[in-house]
Amino acid sequence: MINPLLYFLLFLKASLFSTGGLSNLPSLHQDLTGAGWAGESDFGQSVAIGQISPGPNGLWVISLGYLTYGYLGALLALISVVLPPFLVLVFAAIYEQIEHRPRVQGAMHGVSLAVVALTLAACWTILYQPSVDWKGLLIAVGAFGLALSRRVNFLLILALAGLMGYLLYGLG
Amino acid sequence: MKPSISRPGNWQLLRLWTGIGLQSFGGGASTTFLIQRTFIEKHKYLTAEEFTHFWSLCIPTPGINLIAVTILIGRRLGGAWGVLASLTGLLLPSAVITCALAAIFQQIEHLPAVQAVIRGVIPATGALMLLVAFNFAGPILRKSSKEGKLSLLANSAVIALCTLAVILLKLSAIVIVVSAIVVGALCFSPKPVPASQEGERQQ
Numbered sequence: 302m303i304n305p306l307l308y309f310l311l312f313l314k315a316s317l318f319s320t321g322g323l324s325n326l327p328s329l330h331q332d333l334t335g336a337g338w339a340g341e342s343d344f345g346q347s348v349a350i351g352q353i354s355p356g357p358n359g360l361w362v363i364s365l366g367y368l369t370y371g372y373l374g375a376l377l378a379l380i381s382v383v384l385p386p387f388l389v390l391v392f393a394a395i396y397e398q399i400e401h402r403p404r405v406q407g408a409m410h411g412v413s414l415a416v417v418a419l420t421l422a423a424c425w426t427i428l429y430q431p432s433v434d435w436k437g438l439l440i441a442v443g444a445f446g447l448a449l450s451r452r453v454n455f456l457l458i459l460a461l462a463g464l465m466g467y468l469l470y471g472l473g
Numbered sequence: 474m475k476p477s478i479s480r481p482g483n484w485q486l487l488r489l490w491t492g493i494g495l496q497s498f499g500g501g502a503s504t505t506f507l508i509q510r511t512f513i514e515k516h517k518y519l520t521a522e523e524f525t526h527f528w529s530l531c532i533p534t535p536g537i538n539l540i541a542v543t544i545l546i547g548r549r550l551g552g553a554w555g556v557l558a559s560l561t562g563l564l565l566p567s568a569v570i571t572c573a574l575a576a577i578f579q580q581i582e583h584l585p586a587v588q589a590v591i592r593g594v595i596p597a598t599g600a601l602m603l604l605v606a607f608n609f610a611g612p613i614l615r616k617s618s619k620e621g622k623l624s625l626l627a628n629s630a631v632i633a634l635c636t637l638a639v640i641l642l643k644l645s646a647i648v649i650v651v652s653a654i655v656v657g658a659l660c661f662s663p664k665p666v667p668a669s670q671e672g673e674r675q676q
Contacts, residue, residue: 316536320646322501325536346582350574351500352598353591355493356567358500359537363568364575375572383560385536389544392530403662411657412529413613414628415650418635419532420606425640427502427599437596444597448506448604451514455507456496459594466593471586 303338303370305377311336312362312381322359323348329365339369436469481518483551483558489516490543490562497567499598504539504563506601508546509608518550521612528609532650540564631656 311332315325326344333339343365351361359382366378399405427433428441440462447453447461481489489511497503512519524542527549531541540560547559581587610632617624635653638644 319536320533320538322537322539346578347575349582350571350578353498353500353594354567354571354574355495355497356500356504356563356571357537357539359539360564360567360571363571364578367572367575372572375568375575379564379568382537383540383564386531386534386538386541386544389531389534389541390548392534393545396530403664404658407660407662408654408658409526409529410613410661411631411653411655412532412650413525413609414631414657415635415653416525416528416532417606417610417613417632418639418649418653419646420602420609421632421636422639423502424599424602424606425636427602428596430595432592433596433599437592440593441596441600445600445603448601451510455503455510456498459498459503459597462593462597463590464593466591467586467589469589470592471589 303374305370305373308338308370308374309377309381312366312378313384316362316382317385322351322357322361325359325362329362333365333369339365343368440465440469479516479518480550481516483554486547486551486555487558487562490547490559491566492562494563494566495570499594499601501539502598502602502605504567505605508539508542509605512546513608519546521608523549525609525612532646627660 312329315328315332318328319325326348329339330344334341347361347364347368350364351358354360354364360379362378362382363375366374366376368374370377396405396409400409428438433441443465444458444462447458448455493504493507493511497507509521509524513521513524524546527542527545528538530545531538534541540563543559543563544556547556549555551558613628614625617628631653635649639646639649
């Protein structure tokens, strides 16, 4: 029997001690499987759904909440991931107090370089996986060109990529 | 930092974010791409510099970076109500769709057609992620190239080294960010301009 308060607190703890969308997984995995509230397949399935559904990948926990505890679980999971990011307002306030210092500006510039690097690395992680072969890379090049042109509707780009996937991998 | 050019009302914010929450299939890459396209390029409510700055503040924040950046954008454009409108717009549709997918995924995930379509969409999100990285890098590299070739080279080198460190050495994001903070504070802190120029001239 799931205790709703404890369930919510486990989700909140995982989100609070994570940075980025997927780093809450180990904590949730340990706590929920330990309590017998989630099975192994719930995790793989939820992460996969987070990658294809709209919004941040981190919304995978909503799927985990739904699969383990229905609509209430999904709602509790949603609240647990919305609260911790509000701490950004504290960081912003601190930064505004010290932003005139040269060293702080230099450090912030360093972070912005790291942001570019982490985004490039994320791109690499998406493209360098077993399911992406040379045909997949062709789809990526096509999608890149269409998105860069700014003339094609966003959903149309995804629909075309899905269609190409169906034609290249689904009919063989 | 250049101030943003115009401000939307809170209903307009709700409408724009709902559009992003409904359309951004493909996870975070699609979501970030649509935020950049909507708020920077299409409506010019934010500059690319502001967005990169916001994202830098979100990096040390716990939890999902995209939710933190939504909070910062909402606050900048509409105060507390702007935060509420932005979060509701982004999360209500995407959470409902995520739930719906969770409900039907088990029945459809093994269908070959579904797997083929997903296999096509994933590389496209990789391409979007690359554009997101270019949009982050654009203002940084433009500014540094104005400062001279050495600055452009130094900035590009740090980006390249950090990227390779993540990909090849599998260093965690925290290690990368902390190193970048140290390198930034040591090498990229603005110097008192007149004094250093005087010094260079005398040499």
